[in-house]
Structures are given as structure tokens and as C-alpha cells.
Amino acid sequence: MxxxxxxxxxxxxxxxxxxCSVAGSNQEQRTNSDVLVQFREYRPLAMHVDWLQSQLAQRWKECAGNLSIGIGCQWKVRSRRNLAVPKFPTDFVALSVAETFVSSVLEQLASQDVVKKVMLEKTFTRTLKFESEKWESGTDASHQRSLNSRFGAEDLIKSGAGPFSAPEVWQKGVTGRGIRVAVFDTGLRGDSTLFELELERTNWTDEDDEFDDLVGHGTFVAGLIAGIHPECPGIAPHAQIVVFRVFSGTQISYTSWFLDAFNYALYSDIDILNLSIGGPDFSDEPFVEKVNELSAAGIIIVSAIGNDGPVLGSLNNPADMMDVIGVGGVDFHGGMANFSSRGMTTHELGYPFLSYGRVKPDLVTYARSLFGPSHKGDHCTKLSGTSVASPVVSGAIALMLSSIPTQYRREISNVASIKRALIDSCKRLNGASIFEQGAGLLDIPAAVEAMEIVASETFRSLSDTSSAMTHEQGHVYRKPEGPPVALFPSFxxxxxxxxxxxxxxxxxxxxxxxxxxxxxxxxxxxxxxxxxxxxxxxxxxxxxxxxxxxxxxxxxxxxxxxxxxxxxxxxxxxxxxxxxxx
Structure with a gap:
């Protein structure tokens, strides 16, 4: 090279x-006795449990049934009642261990060849702050008129109004159709009238049989991506939303809930995964490694960069990871939002890297006072923060991917090609450094055009035009050769x-x-x-x-x-x- x-x-x-949002800030902390055992191979849960029992029973008694730890027993396998456990193999087991024996259990299991890693589990806590409960019909602000519209979908296309200039590409038939977007959040409100396509809902919390959004954030995020509410429409109205409820009604989540949900996503034909969450700790290794695994499988992960700005080095994980698209926020005057976290990354600043941090965020978009659907009724509400900027980019990527012919989409759909198209099409902001804005402000029509250029380069190796592949919009694509390697920053x-x-x-x-x-x-x-x-x-x-x-x-x-x-x-x-x- x-x-x-x-x-x-x-x-x-x-x-x-x-x-990530003034609308949602996240904190992490270790639990006292919850342990995650990550294995090197995927196997049915029962096989992993049998192995653990053979290892731990020699020194510590297992708590059978509903017996609590400390009453004559020292450990137990934590129940995981979700879709992934009975259907698919897994690579981890969640344990509860008596606090006095945690260090000994960690040491014994970590020494075994079949075990990849043993760690104490993390807890995620989200606190949401809604700026206002409702968008009144008489509201008349310039940014509302320019970014959101009060029209139905057909009127949006006819009028040229709509969110983030998306109707410019809707007019070309690019609406997100055929793209599956996973939303890892607080769930979705009970009815599905917010979306064009039928939804798939899954619950990964310990609140059994609870699929509704009791908080409001998940409904808002999903609506920004693909909602069809006439007063606050989404970016990609024909994308299909797959709802992963990973936060409880009290806004609590655990690493194990995410790991099970991530494993299920690997089997669910997901194209894009929106994570409007994050934390300052990038040492939650099972979580971080699973994110890389999803990315390697071709899933585009988009995540909020965090709301801990304007301090430099305040990035949240996983948005600060190389193979995740990290999204920062700006206000409606084109300046950096004060709350948006800033780079550089801090992974590389300590041993063993002893290097310099990378540029993050990757790009920015509007993140203050956005309107989206409410979970409490058929009206729109308002939120701010990078957690609502992230779904804007997820919706944009759904449009970008849907501009590529279905039969060739998988060949170029990865985070490197998507990130290159986004970086090439962003508009640089005045007065902000690269560690604040990344490549610049998202431009949806330009991003779709850039994606088509990347696709054209991918297929340009065929010299015989008779066997060229033609896009529905008249764009010609050729047999794969591969787009060039990209650098960021390139200059x-x-x-x-x-x-x-x-x-x-x-x-x-x-x-x-x-x-x-x-x-x-x-x-x-x-x-x-x-x-x-x-x-x-x-x-x-x-x-x-x-x-x-x-x-x-x-x-x-x-x-x-x-x-x-x-x-x-x-x-x-x-x-x-x-x-x-x-």
C-alpha cells in the first residue's frame, strides 16, 4: 500500500x-457478583452449563432451583428467558457468584483453554429528559419547517418538504425499501401504525412479556428512522424496523442482555443496527468484541458519540470504535452542539498502544430539538442529544443501501464502504475542528450519490457493456473489482x-x-x-x-x-x- x-x-x-442525548445519557458500573463467562466456541447453552458444573462443583456448591446464593450454596446460572437461548448456539453463560468467592471463581475459569474471557458484568443506566411533551399544531419554527413536515408521504414528495432533504431521494424511488434496521432501545409503543411495514418486536429484559415502550426513547428513535407520522416523518419510510427492547421500563440494562440480542441479530438478516446508547468505559470486552463480530458479519453499526461535551476526549463507546459509525450533533445554526462529545479517542493513549488518538466522531448531524413520535399518543414530541442524531444517520444509510440493486448489495455493504461514502459527501462546518465534527455535516442527497459512485467503482471491471448490470434508476454497475482503500483524514x-x-x-x-x-x-x-x-x-x-x-x-x-x-x-x-x- x-x-x-x-x-x-x-x-x-x-x-x-x-x-449520544441530552435526551439520553448513560452510565456504567460493575455489579458485585454477576459474572460473564465467554467461551471460544458457540455451543448450545446446556453444553456450556454442563461444563461449568463439572468445573465449579468441585469447590463450590451450586444453588439449585430458586435457592438464593449464600444459603448453603455459592453460585448459580442466571436465567436468560429470550428468543436467542432456545433457538441458537451461544458463546457465553451468565453466573451469579457469592461475593466472597468471585475472585477465586474468576481465576479458576480464566485458566481454562475453552474459556476466552471471564469478567464481571456491567450495568447500563439511561436517564431521559424530554424537552417538551408535545408539538402543538400551531408551532411555527424555521427548523421545524425545514427538517420536518406536516404533510403525508405523497405530499412530502410533491412539495419537496421533509426531514433532512430526504424527499429529494424519495422522488428517485430511493426510500429504504428492502433494508432491515435493528433498533436497540427501550422498545416501541403498542400500536404499529407509525410504520409502513410490519414490525418484528423482541424483548431482552427481565420484564417478561413486556414489549411496549414505557419510556419513549425507542419509539422516538424508530420513528426518526422509518416513521410515517404525517407531522414528524422518518428518513427512510419504507425501511423495516426490527425492535430490540434492551432497556427496562426503569431504564436499566446489562451486558448479557445486549450479548443475547446481538447474537440474535446475527441470525436475523439485519443490515443496519442503531445504538443510541453508549458509555465512557471501552473495557467491557465481551460487548466490544461482539460489536466487532457484528461488523465483520456486514452489519452497519451506527452509534451516538455521547453527550459529555464540550470536553475533549469525552467520546462514548461503542461510537468511538473504528468499525462503528460514530455520530455527533450540531444545532440548527450549523454550530457544534455544546453537549456533543468530542474526540480524540482514548483507546490508544495508554499501554500497550502509547500512540495518538484517532479522529472521532465520523460525522455530525442536527441533534437539537428534533421532533419524533410520542409513545403516549398520536402526536409528536421533542428531544435533543446525539442519541437522536444517530437514527438520522441510520435512516440515511438505509436510503444509501436501498439505492444499490438488491442482488449486488451484500457485495459492497460493509462499514468501510458506507463510511467512505459518508465522509466523501459531508459538508465541512466553519469554526469546528476535526475532533469535533469529523468529516462534517451529513448531506443525505450527496451521500446517496456518493454511495452510487462507490457501487459503480465496485462493478467497473466489466468491459463488456452488454453484460453490465443496470440500476432501476438508470445507473450502470459492473462486475465487482473492489473500491479502493480509503484514509481518514485523507488530507x-x-x-x-x-x-x-x-x-x-x-x-x-x-x-x-x-x-x-x-x-x-x-x-x-x-x-x-x-x-x-x-x-x-x-x-x-x-x-x-x-x-x-x-x-x-x-x-x-x-x-x-x-x-x-x-x-x-x-x-x-x-x-x-x-x-x-x-
Whole structure:
């Protein structure tokens, strides 16, 4: 692989200048005695339980039936009453262990070859704050008229009004049809009149037989993606919503609920998975690894970047992961929303990485005072936060995917190709750095066009036009060759002219003999799950080699993305101003 980006260096004398929602915040904490045992292989739950019993019964007594821990017994398998357990194999077991024996149990199980990981389970708590209960019919705000409409679907198309300019692509027949979007949230209100297509609902909480949304957030999020409410329509009205109720009515969830729901999603032919949740702790390894597994399976995961801004380094997980599309928020004046979390990522700042954080969020969209359906009646309500920005992007991706012919969609549908189309089509905001806005503001019509370009590149290898494949809208696609590898950021302007977008790099002085400046660039390869980097080379117009640039890529990466370290060091003293490119 060859890396070649224009970069600007300015030197003078011995000095070288090298240029989730306010609506839902989440907190995580460890439970005292709930343990997750993750295995290396998927097997029926009963087989894993039998093995655990053979291992633990030698030292600790199992609590049979409804017997509580501590009354003559020390551990038990926690019940998991959901669709995944009886239907599909699993890779984990949830245990409850007496607190005094937790460390011993963890140590014994972790030493076994069949066990991949043993960890204490995490709890997720969400607190929702609705800005107002109801959108009154007389409401007249400019952003409501521009982003939402009071018309029915056909009138939206005729009038050109609607959410986020989506009707521009609806007019071309691109409406999200054939795309299945999973919504992991608080459920959905009882009736299904909000959506064009029949819904699938699943409940993963410990509230048996409860499928309704008792909170309101899940209904709002699903409606933003594909709702057909005439006063607050969704982005992709013909997409099919698959509801995963992973938060209880008291807004509590656990890692094990997510893991079971994730496993079920792997078998459910899901295209996009919306996670309007997050937490500051990226060390919940079973959760993080399952997200990567879903991404490797071709599921596009979209997640809110968090509402802990404007502090830098306040990103939430999983939106900060490489193979997740992390969404930040802006207000209706085009400025960064104060609550939107900022980059850079903090995964790489500690041992064993000792590197520089990556750029996140990936992009931003409007996140303040959005309107969506209420769970309490047939009216619209208002929410703010990155947790309502995330479904806007999920809806946009549903439109992007539905613009590709069905028979060829799977060949190019992965997070690397989707992210490339989004990045290429975003509009950069003035006054915000790359660690605040990522690639910039979502532009739905431009994103659909960019997706069609990516698709065209994928199929361009056929020279015989007689065997070319034609899209319903008249676009011609050819046999797969594979889109090129993409870099983000693809261009670095490290001079003062690069500010404020390239801040802080554009404001950092690099001295001869000083510490190198490092930029962590994300490589995205949409052509394969397992990638190997053969070689890298820096090419520049610096014949005197004043600036030494070294590249540190990983030898291999999985599934779609990796970080490329780019290190700038002043190698010689200079006495004149110069501009260098590479």
C-alpha cells in the first residue's frame, strides 16, 4: 500500500510548524457478583452449563432451583428467558457468584483453554429528559419547517418538504425499501401504525412479556428512522424496523442482555443496527468484541458519540470504535452542539498502544430539538442529544443501501464502504475542528450519490457493456473489482492555514531535536475482512530531507479498519521558510 497525501510544513529559522442525548445519557458500573463467562466456541447453552458444573462443583456448591446464593450454596446460572437461548448456539453463560468467592471463581475459569474471557458484568443506566411533551399544531419554527413536515408521504414528495432533504431521494424511488434496521432501545409503543411495514418486536429484559415502550426513547428513535407520522416523518419510510427492547421500563440494562440480542441479530438478516446508547468505559470486552463480530458479519453499526461535551476526549463507546459509525450533533445554526462529545479517542493513549488518538466522531448531524413520535399518543414530541442524531444517520444509510440493486448489495455493504461514502459527501462546518465534527455535516442527497459512485467503482471491471448490470434508476454497475482503500483524514494541512479544522495539529510547533508530531490516520479497506499491509512509502518534495516522516501501520488488521501512525520529525536545522508536500 502506498500512502500519498499533500501535507504542508512551514519552517522559519530553527522553528518548524507542522501543520449520544441530552435526551439520553448513560452510565456504567460493575455489579458485585454477576459474572460473564465467554467461551471460544458457540455451543448450545446446556453444553456450556454442563461444563461449568463439572468445573465449579468441585469447590463450590451450586444453588439449585430458586435457592438464593449464600444459603448453603455459592453460585448459580442466571436465567436468560429470550428468543436467542432456545433457538441458537451461544458463546457465553451468565453466573451469579457469592461475593466472597468471585475472585477465586474468576481465576479458576480464566485458566481454562475453552474459556476466552471471564469478567464481571456491567450495568447500563439511561436517564431521559424530554424537552417538551408535545408539538402543538400551531408551532411555527424555521427548523421545524425545514427538517420536518406536516404533510403525508405523497405530499412530502410533491412539495419537496421533509426531514433532512430526504424527499429529494424519495422522488428517485430511493426510500429504504428492502433494508432491515435493528433498533436497540427501550422498545416501541403498542400500536404499529407509525410504520409502513410490519414490525418484528423482541424483548431482552427481565420484564417478561413486556414489549411496549414505557419510556419513549425507542419509539422516538424508530420513528426518526422509518416513521410515517404525517407531522414528524422518518428518513427512510419504507425501511423495516426490527425492535430490540434492551432497556427496562426503569431504564436499566446489562451486558448479557445486549450479548443475547446481538447474537440474535446475527441470525436475523439485519443490515443496519442503531445504538443510541453508549458509555465512557471501552473495557467491557465481551460487548466490544461482539460489536466487532457484528461488523465483520456486514452489519452497519451506527452509534451516538455521547453527550459529555464540550470536553475533549469525552467520546462514548461503542461510537468511538473504528468499525462503528460514530455520530455527533450540531444545532440548527450549523454550530457544534455544546453537549456533543468530542474526540480524540482514548483507546490508544495508554499501554500497550502509547500512540495518538484517532479522529472521532465520523460525522455530525442536527441533534437539537428534533421532533419524533410520542409513545403516549398520536402526536409528536421533542428531544435533543446525539442519541437522536444517530437514527438520522441510520435512516440515511438505509436510503444509501436501498439505492444499490438488491442482488449486488451484500457485495459492497460493509462499514468501510458506507463510511467512505459518508465522509466523501459531508459538508465541512466553519469554526469546528476535526475532533469535533469529523468529516462534517451529513448531506443525505450527496451521500446517496456518493454511495452510487462507490457501487459503480465496485462493478467497473466489466468491459463488456452488454453484460453490465443496470440500476432501476438508470445507473450502470459492473462486475465487482473492489473500491479502493480509503484514509481518514485523507488530507492533512498542518500549517496555520489548516486551522481551525486541523486543530490542534495546525497550532503545534515542531522543533529540531524535539518530540515528533504524531497523527493517527484510519485506514478503511472495504474489500476484505482480514487485511495485510505489504508496504508503505512517504513521497514528498523535500529533497534535503528536512522533515523525516515515518509510518507505523499494523502488519494485519480485522475486520475493516486500522490505525496508521504518521510521525513528523525535524531532522535538520533550517534557515529559511519553506513549504513541503508529501
Amino acid at each position: 502506498r500512502t500519498m497525501w499533500p501535507n504542508v510544513f512551514r519552517s522559519v529559522g530553527f522553528l518548524v510548524y507542522v501543520i 492533512l494541512d498542518l500549517s496555520e492555514a489548516g486551522c481551525p479544522y486541523m486543530w490542534p495539529f495546525c497550532s503545534q510547533a515542531l522543533y529540531y531535536g524535539g518530540v515528533p508530531l504524531t497523527v493517527n490516520v484510519t485506514i478503511m479497506n472495504p474489500t476484505g475482512l482480514k487485511s495485510r499491509i505489504l508496504w508503505t512509502r512517504w513521497i514528498s518534495n523535500d529533497p534535503n530531507e528536512v522533515v523525516d516522516v515515518s509510518l507505523t501501520p499494523p502488519a494485519r488488521f480485522w475486520p475493516w479498519s486500522c490505525g496508521l501512525g504518521v510521525h513528523f520529525r525535524v531532522a535538520k536545522e533550517v534557515e529559511r521558510e519553506m513549504v513541503l508536500y508529501g
